[in-house]
Amino acid sequence: MRRTRWVCVGLWGTALLLAIAPQAGSAPATCQLGVPAIRLGVQGVASGPHADYGRQIQMGAVMAIEEINARGGVLGCRLEMRFMDDENRPATGVRNARLLVTEYGAHFLYGTDSSGVAMALGPVLKELDRIQFFTHAATHRLTEELVAQQGIRQIVRVSAPVYQDAIAAWVFKDNPQIRRWATIGADYEYGYATWALFRDAMRRFRPDVEFVGAAWAPFLTTDFSPHISAVMAQNPDGIIATPWAGEAVTLLRQAVLMGVFDRVQVWFQAMGGSVDVLEGIAREVQEDRFKGKLWATARYIHNWPDTQTNRAFVERFERRWARLPNYSAETTYSAIQITKAAVERSRSLQTDRVIAALRGMQIVTPAGLRVFREQDQQFVYTVPAGRVVWSARHNMPILGDLRVVSAREYWRSPPFTPLQVGR
Amino acid sequence: MDAFLYQGLVGVSLAMYLWLISAGLTIVFGVLGVLNFAHGSLFMLGAYLAYTFYGPAELPFAVSVLAAVAVVAVVGLVMEHFFLRHLYAVDVAYQLLLTFGFVLVFDDLVKILWGGVFRIPPIPRFLDGAWTVFGRPFPIYNAFVIAVGLTVGAALWLLFERTWWGRTVRATASDRDMAGALGVRVPRVFSAVFMFGAALAALGGALGTPVRVVAPGIGGAMIIQAFIITVIGGLGNLKGAFIGSLIVGILSAYGTLFFPVFELFFIFVIMAAVLLVRPQGLFGTAR
Numbered sequence: 001m002r003r004t005r006w007v008c009v010g011l012w013g014t015a016l017l018l019a020i021a022p023q024a025g026s027a028p029a030t031c032q033l034g035v036p037a038i039r040l041g042v043q044g045v046a047s048g049p050h051a052d053y054g055r056q057i058q059m060g061a062v063m064a065i066e067e068i069n070a071r072g073g074v075l076g077c078r079l080e081m082r083f084m085d086d087e088n089r090p091a092t093g094v095r096n097a098r099l100l101v102t103e104y105g106a107h108f109l110y111g112t113d114s115s116g117v118a119m120a121l122g123p124v125l126k127e128l129d130r131i132q133f134f135t136h137a138a139t140h141r142l143t144e145e146l147v148a149q150q151g152i153r154q155i156v157r158v159s160a161p162v163y164q165d166a167i168a169a170w171v172f173k174d175n176p177q178i179r180r181w182a183t184i185g186a187d188y189e190y191g192y193a194t195w196a197l198f199r200d201a202m203r204r205f206r207p208d209v210e211f212v213g214a215a216w217a218p219f220l221t222t223d224f225s226p227h228i229s230a231v232m233a234q235n236p237d238g239i240i241a242t243p244w245a246g247e248a249v250t251l252l253r254q255a256v257l258m259g260v261f262d263r264v265q266v267w268f269q270a271m272g273g274s275v276d277v278l279e280g281i282a283r284e285v286q287e288d289r290f291k292g293k294l295w296a297t298a299r300y301i302h303n304w305p306d307t308q309t310n311r312a313f314v315e316r317f318e319r320r321w322a323r324l325p326n327y328s329a330e331t332t333y334s335a336i337q338i339t340k341a342a343v344e345r346s347r348s349l350q351t352d353r354v355i356a357a358l359r360g361m362q363i364v365t366p367a368g369l370r371v372f373r374e375q376d377q378q379f380v381y382t383v384p385a386g387r388v389v390w391s392a393r394h395n396m397p398i399l400g401d402l403r404v405v406s407a408r409e410y411w412r413s414p415p416f417t418p419l420q421v422g423r
Numbered sequence: 424m425d426a427f428l429y430q431g432l433v434g435v436s437l438a439m440y441l442w443l444i445s446a447g448l449t450i451v452f453g454v455l456g457v458l459n460f461a462h463g464s465l466f467m468l469g470a471y472l473a474y475t476f477y478g479p480a481e482l483p484f485a486v487s488v489l490a491a492v493a494v495v496a497v498v499g500l501v502m503e504h505f506f507l508r509h510l511y512a513v514d515v516a517y518q519l520l521l522t523f524g525f526v527l528v529f530d531d532l533v534k535i536l537w538g539g540v541f542r543i544p545p546i547p548r549f550l551d552g553a554w555t556v557f558g559r560p561f562p563i564y565n566a567f568v569i570a571v572g573l574t575v576g577a578a579l580w581l582l583f584e585r586t587w588w589g590r591t592v593r594a595t596a597s598d599r600d601m602a603g604a605l606g607v608r609v610p611r612v613f614s615a616v617f618m619f620g621a622a623l624a625a626l627g628g629a630l631g632t633p634v635r636v637v638a639p640g641i642g643g644a645m646i647i648q649a650f651i652i653t654v655i656g657g658l659g660n661l662k663g664a665f666i667g668s669l670i671v672g673i674l675s676a677y678g679t680l681f682f683p684v685f686e687l688f689f690i691f692v693i694m695a696a697v698l699l700v701r702p703q704g705l706f707g708t709a710r
Contacts, residue, residue: 047530049638051539085539215683220644222635223440225565226676229433232559233426233680246541246636253543254634259553259560276540280636283545423684 031077033349035107038077040065040336041100043093044111044136044328046085049220049246052276053136053328057111058083059321060135060329064336067316074340075347086112088219090120097121101128107349108133110335113328115139115190122146125154129351133335136299136328138162139189143376144416153355157378158338158370159331160299163411164383165194165270167297168240169201170405171385178265179206182213182236184227184243184251191216191242192421194270198240200419201410212236216423217243217251224251228258237265244271249280256289264293272296272388275326278397285390285397297385299327300367301399304384313366324394325366334365338379375414382407425557430680431673432556436565438672439572440627445649445656445664446579447623453659454596454616457507457518461525462624462649463642469495469625470637471533471542477632478544488629492622499621503614511613526642533639541638550633564634571630575623576665583661592616596659651690655697657707666705 031037042061044054065079073079082104086093093112100106109125109132112118118137123146125132134142134157143161146152172178181202185191195214202209213234215227221243228251231239239260243251248269261267271277273296284290302314302324313333317325325333338361343349346357361372363379370379386399412419448462469491476487502525510517550567553560583589595602595612603609627645628637635641652671656663671690678689697704 047534047539047638048640049541049636051541051638055540215679218687220641222631222641222644223437225433225562226430226437226679229430229559229676230680230683233430246543246638249541249543250634250636253546254562257546257551257553257562257564257634262560280541280543 031073032075032347033077033343035077035349037080038074038108038343038349039104039106040079040081040108040110040339041084041097041104041106041130042081042110042332043084043086043096043100045088045113046083047087049250050088050113050244052326053113053245053274054083054085054111056275056326056329057113057135057332059317059323060325060332061110061336063317063320063329064333066320068336068340074343079336082106086114086117088114088117090114090116093117094120094124097124097128097130097132101130106130108339110332111135111328112137115142116188118142119146122150122152122155126152128154130154131156131351131354133158133332133339135159135331135335138165138299140193140412140419141189143378144412144414144419148376148414148416153377154351155377156335156355156358157376158335159327160381160383160407161378161411162190162193163197163407164297164299165190165242166197166201167383167385167405167410168268168270168295169198169205170410171295171403172238172266172268173202173205175266176206176208178237179208180210180212180235180237182211182231182234182239183215184224184231184239184241185214185216186242186244186247187216187218187423189421192423193419194242195240196419196421214423217247219247221247222250224254225258227251228255228260232258232260232263235263239264239267240270241267241272242270244274245276246280248272248274248277252277252281252290252294253284256284261289261291261293267294268385269294269296269388271298271327273298273301273327273386273399275302275324278388281388282396285388290388292387292389294388295385296388296399297383298399300325300330300383301327301386302330303398304402304404305368307368309364310366310368324396330366334363334367334370334379337365338363338370373414376416380407380411425559426680429557429559429561430676432561433565434673434676435669436569436672437676438668439568440631441645441648441652441672442572442665442668443575443627443630444624444645445652445668446575446661447620447627448646448649449653449656449659449661449664450579450623451617451620452653453661454592455503455507455511455613456515457522457617458515458658459620460519460522460646461502461529462522462620463644463646464526464529465495465499465621465624465642466628466645467533467637467639467642468498468529469628470632470635470641471537471628472625473629473632474542474544474637475537478542484547484550484633488626491629492625495625496618496622499618500614502621503617507617508610508613529642530639537637539639541636543636544633546633562634568630571626575626579661588615648690651694654694654704657704660704660706660708663704663706
């Protein structure tokens with residue numbers, strides 16, 4: 001009797017071990033690339049008012065890796081990752097990249113939120129000879145200067161660049177009553193480039209418009225009252241604002257308190273379609289404090305496109321993390337899926353062969369079809385702009401009244417003419 | 424003209440936040456001789472605690488602010504009693520290193536306790552809305568901050584100029600050995616002053632909570648401005664901190680209106696000019 005019990009325990013134990021082994025080890029029998037695992041180095045800002053972006057980068061990466069490993073990895077190779085906080089500082093980002101490649105042994109790099117960090121990383125990637133898939137940093141210079149001009153092929157961008165922020169010109173060009181525009185800009189290249197691109201486009205469409213004011217707010221601004229007041233002194237009809245993340249929330253809430261939405265016709269918050277911003281202004285949207293005048297875009301929005309791929313992604317993401325995916329989550333998730341496709345196509349981890357495998361790639365992602373553009377190594381895709389509205393279904397604000405403009409219309413194309421950017 | 428006056432008023436409200444944080448910094452330096460790098464972290468801690476009490480715990484706003492101030496005052500007491508007190512006799516560089524160490528500890532501590540993501544609670548209903556001032560809506564919340572700043576200024580003046588405790592503190596600041604010889608319990612005064620400074624930093628942080636996001640590192644941005652103010656006004660001088668705050672706040676606002684390209688540059692030019700002409704600051708005395 002006792003022996004039978006022990007045999008039962010042994011059988012149950014063996015069955016349990018067999019059951020959990022695929023998850024615990026999850027490494028398929030043999031990796032066809034001859035490495036113990038494909039290592040992914042991921043970084044983003046994980047502290048301060050912008051911290052949600054690094055967190056979302058991490059969530060997107062973890063989810064992609066879990067899904068790929070669960071299906072047998074890439075050519076039988078398991079994916080592993082290490083995440084580091086770049087603190088929105090170029091020096092930290094560069095140090096992280098070196099550590100991820102030399103200490104951790106990363107085969108590919110991902111992420112980074114700040115344009116400043118991205119520009120600092122560019123030359124280092126060439127030296128390290130590792131591909132970084134950029135999944136948030138938006139500066140046009142990353143791809144126009146470092147890739148198209150200087151030929152740093154280790155840079156690949158998966159997220160929409162700053163061209164996306166100028167979509168406001170296409171959205172509002174047919175509103176003749178909105179004639180006087182001003183900006184409350186992020187006081188660095190992202191803010192200047194957005195304003196320059198918007199003005200250039202708007203001038204082409206509408207020679208009658210005036211650009212009446214600009215106020216520039218540096219990183220970590222906590223009181224935007226002087227900026228709001230200075231711009232409102234010029235009586236603008238429309239405002240383009242580029243502070244993002246927690247700073248966008250602060251700016252919008254202070255603008256509500258200062259009665260801005262009684263006086264302007266439209267406020268376009270460039271990256272206001274980001275989940276953290278929408279969550280931060282939920283109460284104001286629910287109470288209609290923006291009076292339907294707040295518009296935004298993002299580098300991906302969870303409610304567009306209405307495809308099975310996107311709906312399934314959002315559902316899995318919400319189930320995994322109990323939050324909606326932000327754009328930095330989707331772009332990082334898609335970047336890792338792109339890596340998988342390129343490595344499988346090239347059957348190699350070598351930079352030049354993986355880059356070669358990207359040529360001509362068209363890949364269906366949650367954000368829609370991404371098409372690789374070889375000259376500047378960007379994946380081109382469309383993201384709409386929309387009005388910030390309350391969604392009872394999501395119990396939070398979303399972008400509604402969507403205006404879909406094809407990326408081909410507002411993305412700059414090679415050969416690039418220099419963009420006059422400055423305050 | 425209205426736009427000019429309105430911008431000045433916006434500058435005054437900005438100045439009052441700066442005043443609350445620089446007042447504590449300058450008091451601690453004036454009495455203890457400690458340049459507290461961690462003062463911005465105490466500001467941040469005040470903001471996080473006020474957020475927690477007012478947001479998730481749903482306590483009344485005033486209670487939340489006072490509770491945050493009280494908790495941070497106790498944190499200040501712990502910092503002074505168990506750490507700083509042992510370094511008064513050694514080179515000032517060690518104090519700087521210690522307070523800088525506190526900055527790193529507090530930054531990581533808030534990430535552990537509250538996470539890296541920013542927080543912002545709703546604005547209290549009774550402070551929501553705007554009054555029309557100079558033809559434009561001026562937030563009631565900004566008027567409230569101005570009122571609190573001025574009240575704190577008046578209270579500090581009364582405390583230090585008109586009370587026995589204030590005289591004791593001033594005597595200790597002037598000559599701690601002599602004060603000790605006359606029976607003043609100098610260590611106790613130091614603890615109380617450090618607590619007081621911490622409480623003022625927390626008040627600044629807590630007051631901003633409903634209109635400014637709370638996030639790790641927010642103290643860093645504030646402390647730089649507070650240092651500029653104390654340099655302009657004179658290190659250790661309360662009146663200097665008040666005037667310095669007004670100068671920085673108002674010029675910042677006008678800089679944004681008239682010289683948006685040079686707005687930040689403006690403040691540093693003023694600080695450099697003061698340092699060149701009057702190195703001890705506008706109201707400071709040479710040490």
